[in-house]
Every structure is written in C-alpha cells, then in structure tokens.
Amino acid sequence: MGTTTQALSTRATDARAAEDFDRRDLDWYIDKLIAVIVFVCGISAVLFVLGIFFFVTKEGIGFVFEKMDFREFFLTPYWSPSDAEDPEYGILALMAGTASVTGLAMLVAVPFSLGAAIFIAEFATGKTREALKVLVELLAAIPSVVWGFIGLVIMNPLLIKWFDIPVGLCVLNAGVILGLMAAPIMTSIAEDALKAVPDRYREAAEAMGATRWQVIYKVVLPAAKNGLLGGVLLGVGRGFGETMAVLMATGHAVNIPGSIFDSVRALTATIAAELGEAVVGGEHYQVLFTIGIFLFLITFIINLSADLIVRGIRKG
Amino acid sequence: MATANPTMFQASDLNHHNERVQRRYRLLFGLMTLLLITPVMLILGTLVVKGGGAISWEFLLTAPTDGMRTGGVFPALLGTIWLVTVALILSVPIGIFAAIYLSEYAGDNWFTRTINLAIINLAGVPSIVHALFGLGAFVLFFKFGTSILAASLTLAVMTMPVVIVATRESLQAVPQAFREACWNMGATRWQTIRRVVLPNSLTGILTGVILEVSRTAGETAPIMFTGAVFFTPFLPQSVFDQTMALSLHLFVAATQVPGIAEEVPFGVALVLIGLVLTMNSVSIAFRMWLRGKKKW
Numbered sequence: 066m067g068t069t070t071q072a073l074s075t076r077a078t079d080a081r082a083a084e085d086f087d088r089r090d091l092d093w094y095i096d097k098l099i100a101v102i103v104f105v106c107g108i109s110a111v112l113f114v115l116g117i118f119f120f121v122t123k124e125g126i127g128f129v130f131e132k133m134d135f136r137e138f139f140l141t142p143y144w145s146p147s148d149a150e151d152p153e154y155g156i157l158a159l160m161a162g163t164a165s166v167t168g169l170a171m172l173v174a175v176p177f178s179l180g181a182a183i184f185i186a187e188f189a190t191g192k193t194r195e196a197l198k199v200l201v202e203l204l205a206a207i208p209s210v211v212w213g214f215i216g217l218v219i220m221n222p223l224l225i226k227w228f229d230i231p232v233g234l235c236v237l238n239a240g241v242i243l244g245l246m247a248a249p250i251m252t253s254i255a256e257d258a259l260k261a262v263p264d265r266y267r268e269a270a271e272a273m274g275a276t277r278w279q280v281i282y283k284v285v286l287p288a289a290k291n292g293l294l295g296g297v298l299l300g301v302g303r304g305f306g307e308t309m310a311v312l313m314a315t316g317h318a319v320n321i322p323g324s325i326f327d328s329v330r331a332l333t334a335t336i337a338a339e340l341g342e343a344v345v346g347g348e349h350y351q352v353l354f355t356i357g358i359f360l361f362l363i364t365f366i367i368n369l370s371a372d373l374i375v376r377g378i379r380k381g
Numbered sequence: 382m383a384t385a386n387p388t389m390f391q392a393s394d395l396n397h398h399n400e401r402v403q404r405r406y407r408l409l410f411g412l413m414t415l416l417l418i419t420p421v422m423l424i425l426g427t428l429v430v431k432g433g434g435a436i437s438w439e440f441l442l443t444a445p446t447d448g449m450r451t452g453g454v455f456p457a458l459l460g461t462i463w464l465v466t467v468a469l470i471l472s473v474p475i476g477i478f479a480a481i482y483l484s485e486y487a488g489d490n491w492f493t494r495t496i497n498l499a500i501i502n503l504a505g506v507p508s509i510v511h512a513l514f515g516l517g518a519f520v521l522f523f524k525f526g527t528s529i530l531a532a533s534l535t536l537a538v539m540t541m542p543v544v545i546v547a548t549r550e551s552l553q554a555v556p557q558a559f560r561e562a563c564w565n566m567g568a569t570r571w572q573t574i575r576r577v578v579l580p581n582s583l584t585g586i587l588t589g590v591i592l593e594v595s596r597t598a599g600e601t602a603p604i605m606f607t608g609a610v611f612f613t614p615f616l617p618q619s620v621f622d623q624t625m626a627l628s629l630h631l632f633v634a635a636t637q638v639p640g641i642a643e644e645v646p647f648g649v650a651l652v653l654i655g656l657v658l659t660m661n662s663v664s665i666a667f668r669m670w671l672r673g674k675k676k677w
Contacts, residue, residue, distance in 0.1 A: 208599025
C-alpha cells in the first residue's frame with residue numbers, strides 16, 4: 066500500500082498545477098472531511114483510556130494526596146470504612162483475597178487450557194476441531210454474573226457436601242469458577258498462538274521422521290512460547306479484574322486466607338459492594354476510587370507486558 | 382549400498398516407542414479438553430433443568446410481583462434491550478470508523494501501535510473500573526445522572542474493542558487489488574472505501590456487531606452505578622430514565638431478595654444465557670456461511 070500511495074502522490078505532484086482546480090470538487094472536500102472524522106475515531110480508543118485514567122484519578126486523588134498513608138493502605142489488613150469514628154483503610158487482606166482467588170484460578174485454567182489448545186490446534190482434525198472451537202467460543206461468552214450465580218447456587222452446596230465445611234463460598238469456589246471462566250478465553254488465545262507457527266516448521270520436522278508429539282514438543286511449543294505466555298498473562302489480567310463472579314462466590318469476608326476453604330474478599334468486589342452506599346465525594350468514596358486507580362495501573366502493566374512479549378516473537 | 386538393508390523401511394523399536402508416546406499424549410490432551418468442557422456442560426444442563434420450568438411467555442412478559450419474590454422479568458428484559466440499543470448506536474459508528482482508520486489510513490509505526498495497545502487496554506481494564514469511570518465522567522461530570530444514557534455510554538466505551546477488532550479483520554480481508562483498481566479509476570480514498578471496501582466486508586462487520594450485542598447484554602458491573610437499578614415500578618420512557626436490566630436482575634434475585642421463589646433466579650439466568658448464546662451462535666453461523674461464500 067505504501068508504494069502505491071507514494072506513486073500516486075508523485076504523479077499528483079507533477080500534475081498539481083494543471084489539475085488542482087478540477088480536483089477540488091465536492092468529493093474532494095468530502096474525502097478530506099472523512100479523513101479527519103476517521104482519524105478522530107481512530108484515536109478515540111487512546112482518548113477513552115486516558116479518559117478512564119483521568120476521571121477515576123480525579124475522583125480518588127483527594128484521598129491519595131491528603132490522607133493516604135501508603136504503609137497503612139498497602140500493608141495493613143484492616144478494612145472498616147463505615148466506622149464513624151475511626152475508619153480504617155488497609156487493603157492487604159483484599160489484595161490477598163484477589164491474589165489467592167486469581168492464583169487458584171490460574172492453577173486450574175493454565176494447564177487445562179494449554180492442553181485443550183494443543184489438542185484443538187495440533188491433534189484434532191476436520192469436524193471435531195470445528196465443533197470444539199465453536200464450543201470453546203460459546204463457553205467464553207457466558208456472562209460473569211451467570212458464573213457468580215453458578216458459584217452461589219450450584220458450587221456452594223456441592224462444596225459443603227463434599228468437604229463437610231460450614232460455608233461453601235470460599236477461595237476454592239471462586240477459584241474454580243474463575244478458572245472455568247478464564248479457560249475458554251485462554252484456550253482460544255493459546256490456539257491462535259499455536260496456529261501462528263508457520264506450517265513449514267512442522268513439515269520440516271515431519272520430513273525428518275518426527276512423530277506429531279515430537280513436532281509439538283520440540284518445534285511448535287518453543288516457537289509459540291511467547292504467544293502462549295502472552296495468552297496466560299491476558300488470562301491473569303482477566304481473572305484479576307473479574308468482578309461479579311468473585312463478588313458472589315468468595316463469601317465476601319475481609320480475611321487473609323489460611324486455607325482454600327476460607328472466605329475472602331476481592332478488590333474489585335469491594336468496590337462493587339460498597340460504592341452504592343458511599344457518600345459521593347466522601348472519604349470512603351475516594352478510597353474506593355483509589356483502589357480503582359490501583360486496579361487500572363496493575364491491569365495496564367499486565368496488558369502492556371503481554372503485548373511486549375507477544376511482539377517479541379514477531380520481531381525475532 | 383548396492384544391497385539395501387531389508388529392514389531399512391521397517392519400523393524399529395524406537396519408532397514403535399515414539400508412536401506409543403504420541404498416542405499417550407494425544408489421549409492426555411484430549412482428556413484435558415473434555416475435562417474443560419464437561420463440567421461447564423453439566424452446569425448449563427443443571428441450569429436448564431432447574432430454570433426450564435420457570436420459562437413461559439408469562440415469565441417474559443410480566444413484571445415482578447410480591448416484592449420481586451414471584452412474577453416475570455419483562456421490565457429487566459426491556460431495560461437490557463434499551464441499554465444495548467443505545468450503546469450500539471453510540472459505539473458502532475465510532476468503532477467502524479476507528480477500524481477504517483487502522484486498516485485503511487494508519488501506517489505501521491509507533492502511533493498505530495499506541496492505538497492498538499489502547500484497544501487491548503480498553504478491553505482489559507476491569508469492568509468495575511469502567512463503572513467508576515462511567516460514574517465519574519457521565520453521571521457526575523457530564524451530569525447525565527444515573528440514566529440509560531450514562532450506562533449505555535459506559536457500556537459503549539467498554540465493548541467498542543469488539544467491533545473495532547472484528548471490523549478491522551474483515552476490512553483487511555478485502556484484497557488490496559480491489560482498492561488499487563478503484564483508485565486508478567480516479568476515485569478518492571473515501572469513495573473507494575464506501576463503494577468497494579465496505580460492501581465487501583459488510584457481513585464481517587455485522588458478525589462483530591452481533592458479538593458486541595452479546596457482550597453488552599451480559600455486563601453487570603458497569604451499569605450498577607450508572608443507570609441500572611435493583612427495582613423500579615416504571616418502564617423507561619427516554620434515555621434519561623433509570624431502568625432495570627437482566628444481568629443486574631440476576632444478581633439481585635440471587636443475593637438480595639430473601640424468600641424468593643427458587644425457580645425465579647434460575648429462570649432469569651436461563652433467559653440471560655439464552656439471549657447471549659443465541660447472539661453468539663448467530664454470529665458464528667454467519668461467519669461460517671461467509672467463509673463458504675468467499676470468492677477470493
């Protein structure tokens with residue numbers, strides 16, 4: 066496209082003197098106008114991301130600069146924002162809740178989705194492959210509030226029965242739910258990464274007498290390594306930012322978990338549960354927005370690293 | 382060399398061993414795929430069994446009664462349709478133009494990479510942060526209040542990447558030669574896009590739009606504080622009204638209403654899943670039909 070445009074514009078320069086007048090008809094102006102509109106829409110994604118950062122910061126910054134004690138905020142587990150006399154804002158327990166649930170979810174989702182992606186991309190053929198791909202895509206579409214509902218009414222009684230525990234809303238429940246939820250997304254990203262490995266790599270290995278598994282293990286996986294890692298990272302970002310499912314399935318108790326049967330509370334769920342009752346502009350409200358800034362920055366870093374890692378292979 | 386080794390083309394023990402290893406791994410990964418899909422299918426099956434009884438025309442077309450403990454989902458269903466429609470009106474044109482910029486105008490440079498990174502981020506920012514943004518920007522700063530407009534704007538910003546990515550892919554699938562032929566006829570860039578590129582990628586764009594409908598309908602967190610309410614006896618009359626929504630209604634029915642008839646939340650969940658999965662299936666079917674029809 067570059068060379069064509071260049072050729073066109075060179076010709077246009079030569080003929081400018083003669084044709085300039087003729088070219089400036091209505092279509093010429095429409096073309097210029099559209100180019101501007103299209104450009105504005107093109108950069109809208111950038112504007113929106115900046116807008117998100119600006120408005121979330123705008124509401125939360127008052128707390129960050131005036132009252133926030135970084136050590137107390139990040140390193141104490143006491144969260145009692147509605148205490149009228151001495152409200153405490155320590156998010157350590159909330160971070161532990163998010164980390165434990167996301168960690169468990171990844172333990173469930175990463176091996177299974179990589180396995181499933183390898184099966185779909187490398188072993189399955191024809192109709193089986195198409196059917197599996199469609200199925201995975203449909204599973205990825207189930208809304209998070211439905212997953213939360215499943216954790217609440219299906220997983221909860223099952224866990225109580227199986228493990229003989231008083232409450233089934235815990236790290237295990239939310240972790241499994243989140244894992245099942247993230248797995249289809251990670252499967253399709255991982256499958257894309259495997260598909261991006263050129264077929265001539267596989268053919269070369271097969272011509273040397275390698276079996277399909279040897280091709281996968283020695284050739285495809287090393288070549289797709291970065292893409293797979295990027296997919297896993299995007300999955301981590303998804304799990305980390307998930308709101309409704311963890312709100313409904315964790316038990317929502319401020320707690321640093323000692324076992325997978327403990328109830329916890331996640332950062333995202335705290336905002337969802339408390340924003341409605343916080344007074345607009347009040348301290349509690351600002352703290353919730355401060356957590357929002359923190360969540361935004363973490364997911365930004367995760368997405369940026371995933372992008373850099375994936376781009377790494379394209380260059381190499 | 383003249384007398385070729387007769388065992389040369391027979392499988393050696395090593396070959397047999399490799400063959401067995403390969404079969405074992407095939408089985409392992411196949412099982413993993415099954416294990417990934419089966420529990421979800423079982424869960425969906427349970428939902429259908431438990432919620433199926435609640436679904437009827439009456440359930441879809443009446444309002445909740447008796448303090449939301451019984452009755453139907455009509456206001457929530459209507460609210461979701463409002464939210465999705467307004468969100469689409471706002472995001473689809475911008476999304477399509479953004480994709481046109483990325484596919485037809487932008488060069489391969491740091492600027493384009495920044496835009497791509499922003500799109501990935503827009504899709505990756507937690508939904509609750511979108512909710513905070515919607516509250517801070519649309520509800521408070523632009524003073525739309527908690528309304529369908531504020532909620533739909535929030536949803537539009539959040540789900541726009543779906544349309545952008547799908548549209549960009551289908552624009553790029555149009556062969557470059559089509560554009561060059563058109564330019565050589567003296568057409569401007571926009572005439573080429575409007576007469577040649579867009580008509581040839583319209584169905585692909587539609588696939589993306591349907592996907593966005595499905596995503597938008599399922600979102601809960603972004604609308605909780607921007608326009609959707611737990612309960613309102615009024616149906617929305619304009620974009621400045623508050624509304625109920627199916628996704629939020631499921632959350633409310635599952636957690637906030639003591640003594641609710643057991644099949645009601647199951648019924649709501651089933652309606653929501655039905656809506657989302659139908660939209661996705663239509664989109665997938667559309668894509669397959671399109672692939673079969675492709676002429677180039």
